[in-house]
Amino acid sequence: MRMTRLAYALRALVATATAGAAVLVAAAPAAQARPEPKAPEEFVALRSVDPTILQDMRYTTAHNFVGEPVDGYRQPVCILTRPAAHALRQAQRKLLSQGYSLKVYDCYRPQRAVDHFVRWAKDLRDERMKTEFYPRVDKSRLFADGYIAEKSGHSRGSTVDVTVVKLPAVPTRPYVPGEKQVECYAPRAERFPDNSVDMGTGFDCFDTLSHTDDPRIQDAQRANRRLLTSALGAQGFVNLPEEWWHFTFKPEPFPSTYFDFPVARRSVAGH
Known part of the structure; x- marks a missing residue:
């Protein structure tokens, strides 16, 4: 027993x-x-190339057409391919001599962020930011009208969303989630108080008024758009005609590669 x-x-x-x-x-x-992917050596943080360029990285915040921080944006840092960053630096030097500065809203964008945009666009119930960013567009038309796509040139690393600020720059106040929204094409004094010069619409305004050469944009607004396009065009950037703020450096180092490393300092640490 x-x-x-x-x-x-x-x-x-x-x-x-x-x-x-x-x-x-x-x-x-x-x-x-699984470790997060890192950027190839050809990518750099813009601030390491030119710390004078202002940065207002909208997709790390709730002040964007989605209404919340976007997937993949871990820190408010502009990451670009090295040639694109150096070309921006050259454009900045010219603008500084004229009393202006560049300001970037978005630079490299991971594929997971684009996927977030696609999921949001398919959810027709979520219109929390409609009044500001797409007041005249039915959300069901965002794909058909070209405002949202399943791939973005930003994910290739040489595309930047950018504007011009008159110096000395007045700080832009923080966005308060839930605050009253004003249409992105309203007069500048009524829109969210961005410190950019008046471009006729705010950034990411889903409206035909955002087309760079829309004939309704006249006088100072047109002159401001031309100031931006000429400064960047001289350095090899090509404007997207439907968005006055959207520019791609040519030739792109990665013309057919869509990356998905996060927007974070560690992604380009040591580059």
Whole structure:
């Protein structure tokens, strides 16, 4: 009887140990989180190339057409391919001599952020930011009208959303989630108080008034758009005609590669 009890005890101990080992083996893969991808060496933080260029990285905040921080934007840092960053620096030097500065809203954009935009656009119930960013566009038309797509040139690393600020720059006050919205094409004094010069619409305004050469944009607003396009065009940037703020450096180092590393300083650490 004593040997039988001992045998049972040993058998129970072995079973417990085996089960515990199985749990550890099963848990091991989950505990080893896959490391985040890093940017190739050809990418840099814009601030390391030109710290004078102002940055207002909208997708790390709730002040954008989605109404919340966008997937993949971990820190408010502008990341670009090295040639695009150096070309921006050259444009900035010219503008500084004229009493202006560039200000970027968005630079490299991970594919996961584009996927976030796509999910949001398909959810027709979520119109929390409609009044400001797409007041005259039915949300069901965002894909058909070209405002949202499943791929973005930003993910290739040489596209930037940018504006011009008159110096000395007046700080832009923080956005307060839930505050009263004003249409993005309203007069500048009524829109959200961006410190940009008057471009006729705010950034990311889903409206034909955002077309760079829309004939309704006249006088100082047209002159401001031309100031931006000429400064960047001289350095190899090509404007997207539907968005006065959208420019792509040519030739692109990665013309057909869409990256998905996060927007964070660690992505370009040591570059």
